[in-house]
Amino acid sequence: MPHHHHKGQTFDTAYYAERAADAIAWQPWNEATLRKARQRGKLIFLNIGYTGCYWCERMASEVFRHPVGVAYIHRYFVPVTLDRAQRPDIANAFMQVVAAMTGKAGWPLTVILTPEGKPFHGGTYFSFETEVPGSPSLHQLLREALEAWEKDRERVEDTANEMARQMHEGMLPLLEAPLPQPDDVSAAALTAIEATYEPHSGGFDQGPKFPRPLLLLWLLRLAEKGHDRAGEMALATLVGMARGGIYDVLGGGFHEYARDAAWREPCFEKSLPTNALLGLAYARAYRLTGQAAFRRIATSTFDYILENLRLPNGLLVNGQGSESLQRGDRGAYYLWTAEEVRAALPPEEAEALIAAYDLGNAPATLQRVLSDEALAERVGITTAEAAERLTAAKAHLQEARQRRTPPITDTTVTTVWHALATRALAEATHLLEAPRYAEAAAQGGAALLAHLRTADGLARNWYEGRATGTALLEDHAATALAMLALHRLDAPLPPDNHPWLYEAAQCLETLTHRFAADWGYYDTDAERHFAPFGRTQEIVDGVTPSSNALAVTLLLEFSAATDQPAFQNLAAAMLSRLAPAMAKYPTAFPQWLIAYHGLENQS
Structure with missing residues (x-):
């Protein structure tokens, strides 16, 4: 990624366009950059962030445009920047090791790497000269890293090697953990969830409080089968969020999280996947209860997406930041x-x-x-x-x-998020009895096929007229799931296109050939993605499903659509292996629990 913004220059994402305004000569995360660091024997200063992130932009103004800070970083480090929306596998792996090293993590992520690209120091937001509560200044952090590298290199390399090993393994050791095999996975998971439930305002955190739409969707599915307690927790949480400041009463949609336990103080960022999945949760709540308030919030949330995040070509962009240019402060x-x-x-x-x-x-x-x-x-x-x-x-x-003046919009399109939102619109059509969402879903599917596919296959992103990057496992799986949802909807096909089911089958075939592992799937394609620590396998769900949870969901839905039990058997084997972890740590595996529930009802 070039570091100076010349007229006519193109960028892969909006975040890289923003970083081009910095005074730092940013390098891309790739093999050539690591080779340069090794040849020079210099440590790597890695920045990971995303457009619309308040603290990312604040660090940029306080560090990346700070003359002394810029000179210091250039003198002693190879500066590298990465958009988390482009390579979430790398971003999440670094997030885990920074959390392990420091006890906290967030965006922006700041990581100091050896010349081989292995992490040994880091943190989140820093000011260059000023200490913030609980953190040194960046200047101090960088001095500490350089001193450790010069005076205690063997210990640093031991730490870095261990962190790199953890990055490669991720959460896969959970598959081998000596956890008891539960008789009833859903019942055990529900008991564990009850222990984390906060009854005053709903939700499953004490603050900051996150919506956790996948967990709500799983609870609502249990409620549909007669689990009253699951329904009580889900509905109370949905009501609590709708009453709080996290919900935008005027424009529709939800902010990404609340900074308090009562949903009152939002972070003010809005993202496409959170709103798509929450819209679906409110739609399911409406179908369960018949209460008009749930329908109203579901439609206002989907309408927010279509009115604010849809481009003229039908693609859906990543989201909106917290800052308004008018006053220059959050919210x-x-x-x-x-x-x-x-x-x-x-x-x-x-x-x-x-x-x-x-x-x-x-x-x-x-x-x-x-x-x-x-x-x-x-x-x-x-x-x-x-x-x-x-x-x-x-x-x-x-x-x-x-x-x-509205908040800044991240006009990058990320394939997995666009596909998840398209699928949510398709599913909401029946739940809300709203044919206009069927039309929007069909447009989303057509836009995906028209703009996010290249001669080389599915792209990861689309930005300012160009498909960029190579799709990851989650992009292929989510695209296939969107195609299956459109197939079930019998949505009209775009001109000169194959049937939706055919497109889903093509995605599944690519996924099987390029990403299959001994258990589950790799996040990356061995030939097309730079993965210096080896290929990772994401299994823990966040706001959005993990890549392997999407894959197992796809196997089940494709099996049901085509009456091919082999795919269901493959999904069942994956779910069985993870069942003990799902039962013990349900907040980490809600999409897996949804898939498990689907398998129980398919069998």
Whole structure:
């Protein structure tokens, strides 16, 4: 990746375009860069981040454009930058070892590597000269790394070799762990989940609190089969999030996580996969309960995606950051004072909204505190009039908000995320009885086939008119799952295209030939991806399913679609091997639990 932005220069992702504005001569993560570091005998300074990340941009302004910091890094290190959206296998592996070394990890990720590319020191956000609570300055960290390398190289290399080994193994040792084989995986997992459940506001963390859409989707599937406690936890969490600041009342959609335990303080970033999967969770909650509120939130979330994250060519981009250019601070686009509301709305609407959301002098997100009934009593009108007035107020306030400078959008398309969102739209069509989502899903499928495939096969990303990078396991698996969802929907085919089921079969064939391992699948293609620590196998789910969980889900769905039991048998073998870990650590394996539930109901 070139480091100076020349006219006409192209970039693989928006993050690399941003890093081109830095004063650092960034190098790409590849074999040539590692060879250069070895030849020069220099340590590597590795930055990993993504567009829309508040602390990534803050570190860029405080370090990567800091004259002294830039000079120091250039003098003693080979600087390398990596977009986590381009190589999540590498980003996640480094994340795990930084967490192991320091006890914490996050974005941006800062890693110091030996000239061979093996990690031995690191952290997250740093200022160059200023210490932040719990962390040294970057200058101090770099001095420590250089001193250790010069004076205690053998120990550093031992540490680096051990970290590289852990990166290669990832979480695979769980497959060999001496865990008991549960009689009932779902029941054991549900018991473990109950121990982490937070009953006051819902959710499964104490703060920061993450939506965990895959876990909610699994609980809702159990609820559909009569597990009342699973339904109670899922529905209470969905209600808690919808009432909190993590939900965007005006524009729809959810922020990535809340910084507190009550969902009140959002991080203000929004991502495509989180919203697609949460939209699906609310749609399933509507199908389970028939409650209109769940349907309303599901549709507002999918509509947010289609209105804000869809390009004219039908591709869906990664998401939106937290900063608004208008005020330059986090969340400014989403915050309101009572005075601002009064300036934007007719008096009756303004007072109704201020009362319903308890707005005052301090800028705040919209979090409902009064029901329609309580608002009607407060204002002296009927409940129906209160609801009508509030609906009008929100519509008018959204119009006023659209005059503000919106948050920065990451206009990179990532194949796996686009495919997951396309699949979610297809599945939501029946759950919400909303044919327009079938049309949107078909457009998403057609756009994927038209723009994310090249002569060399499936691409990882698309940015500013070009398909870039080589698809990983998760891209192939998610694309096939999207094609299967469109096949089940009997969605109209784009002109001159093969049937959706054929496209799914092609993806599965590629996946089998290029990614198969002794157990499960590798994240990377041996011939097409740079993997200096060996090929990894991701099994732990995050906000999105792990690559191998997507693969096992694909095997089950393809078997059901084509009546080929061999694929189901392969999936069953993978699930059986991981069952003890799934039962003991369910928050780490929700997509696996969904697949296991599907297998139980297929058998």
